[in-house]
Amino acid sequence: MHLVTLPFPLLLPPSTPLSPLHPTFYSREHCLPKLLPVLISTRKKRQQQQGPPKSHLLVPVTPSQLADSCWLSVSFATFYWMAAEPFYTVASDSETTGEDKSQPSFPDVAIGIDIGTSKCSVAVWNGHHVELLKNTRNQKGMRSYVMFKDDTLSAGVTGGAAKENAHEERDVLSGSAIFNMKRLIGRMDTDEVVQASKALPFLVQTLGIGVRPFIAALVNNMWRSTTPEEVLAIFLLELKALAEMHLKHPVRNAVLTIPVAFSRFQQTRIERACAMAGLHVLRLMPEPTAVALLYAQHQQQLMHDNMGSGIEKIALIFNMGAGYCDAAVAATAGGVSQIRALSGCSVGGEDILQNIMRHLVPNFDSLYAGQTMDRIKSMGLLRIATQDAIHKLASQDSVEINVDLGDGQKVSKVLDHSEFEQVNRVIFEKVEKIINQCLADAKLVPEDINDVILVGGCSRIPRIRSLVLGLCKTEVSYKNIDALEAAVSGAALEGAIASGVTDPEGSLDLLTIQATPMNLGIRADGDNFAAIIPRNTTVPARREMLFMTTHDNQTEALISVYEGEGERAEENHLLGYFKITGIPPAPKGTVEISVCMDIDASNVLRVFAGVVKPQGQGVPPFIEVRMPTLDDGHGWCGQALAKMYGSKLDLAVHPKKLQP
């Protein structure tokens, strides 16, 4: 059939990275790396100057880019004076955009970045092994936040740079810093994770209608608006600068780790933030699969050392950080790690923290309903005390919490394990659910698991450890992996592999064969969801399914593409929709429509659809759509479509054949 692209000749031209379909094509990255540092460095200067100088826009930006709300949502005035600044005032590292063409000598190895909800790290393949980079304060794991102070922005990578104005935890919690952006990015204001984020010290305002939440940081007693993408971009820019300082050459490509539970729409937000920071995303890897790659490397080394037989080993990888919790089952042998199942949910340390805070202060929600200055301060104190207590509980039987919240509010309590576990029961149940689902999807029983790998900050909580190990019917976890550095090390390995680095000693003869974390399909048979690419399908993948018309003389059909686990279409996440028009009139059920989904190596999803029966000249051409096409309103677009068209444009799954 004409859909199948023939792989021959093998002499295809190398696929150009800048196709118009590519997110980097609309090249924010060409101007933003220059602009962001300007933004950061010139905000200071603005105070010294008397207002913006009058001049025309000189930056290479099209009106559509300006109109794009995701592009920095700084006010136009800011943009105006910023643009009027001559470019030689760029104080930061950036950049060599002009030079790197003339110096192609540096190895273009992608860096690995782990953007955690609470901590971030960056690692590179240095030719022999993975090296984690440290910031000026000698930290490998850098607190994820961006501080908005007066007219400067600074992220947690440098942490306020100089010692005298180094940020402390209470500064981060003062409302001036935005953190937890990984929980907020790409989510609508009806999302429960966004609702829970209202208990953070900065402003998260929701209207509950399915649009993006309004997020703002406190600057000089004013809420200044921002977006999670912008915050992440500023953070990534500092990480990039750190990597460039170590490597002494410009960095362009990156491999980032993401939670399994991230929707495709959230992935596009991460890509956009990277583009704003001047990074090209080579791969987005689910966190446990990055750990699986590291495990494959360990197993390969063991095999070399012991002349082992290369027997397949099954590992269950459990990762729980501050914002998300994921599990994966990987079958590993000979340096190849094949992901057999993935599962995840947006539950993490932040939820545990909030549960404990609500337990300590029963009137938490009414007390902190309005964000006044003293309430923010008081909540910060409570957060620090609670965080500290949770950390201590990992090694102690009980912990005493004494904190004066001001305004006559005092918390004085002894918290022990049983109380801690009682308060967080729901979280442990969710953890249990995703592990069981992962094992069931991999069609394995606990006895099949050779190694249990626990990573992420929350894997240090004794109850979580014992729960996961208990479910896998084992006593000990895999020891040779650092819980906090595993994901970023795996990402750096993948960066080296996908950049085409080869090692003569064979230490990079590694591979992770990825799988899709969620079902992908379309709405069919009324409101049902027909999965075309089921979850845990190996990527790259291409699957096809046949559908038929549901009405006599139906000339149009609506293809609504969804992602998720629900049986009904509306329970899932709408990625986009399009119409097939010009279907030849025929009795219902006689027209066959093929819908084909293709995920390529870079995890880009394309949907091809068209009429396959009848054939001939009277049939419209196929349509190819790159998903997701929706930018906003995932909830109500589906409802609006249903209201407008009802079942007029519906399709039904063809009973004859599902998949060749």
Added chain:
Amino acid sequence: LCPSLPGVANALAAYEIVSAAATAANSWRAVLGIRPGAAATPDVVKKQFRRLSLLVHPDKNRSCAAAEDAFKLLRQAFDDALLAAPSSGSADDTTGPCAAAAAARDGEA
């Protein structure tokens, strides 16, 4: 050969997989490089799949379209092979009407 395939070995492996898949409908033996008559136990199939994956997986070939298609064919052959392979007492559900769909979802078991 294809400029984005880094080595001759990768290009040859991709070429062999694609031409083997084009020869016959049920070509998993040829694609996986298992000779007719040789035992195709799950272990052998997995081993061949891993060996060839290291050569033709897109991660190893900088997103060359030819490699991507070769890998998809390889994966399909792997599923077919495990379906056809003599049952080795593993949890593989190779009977019943849903076998094809189940295997497609999770070929290796």
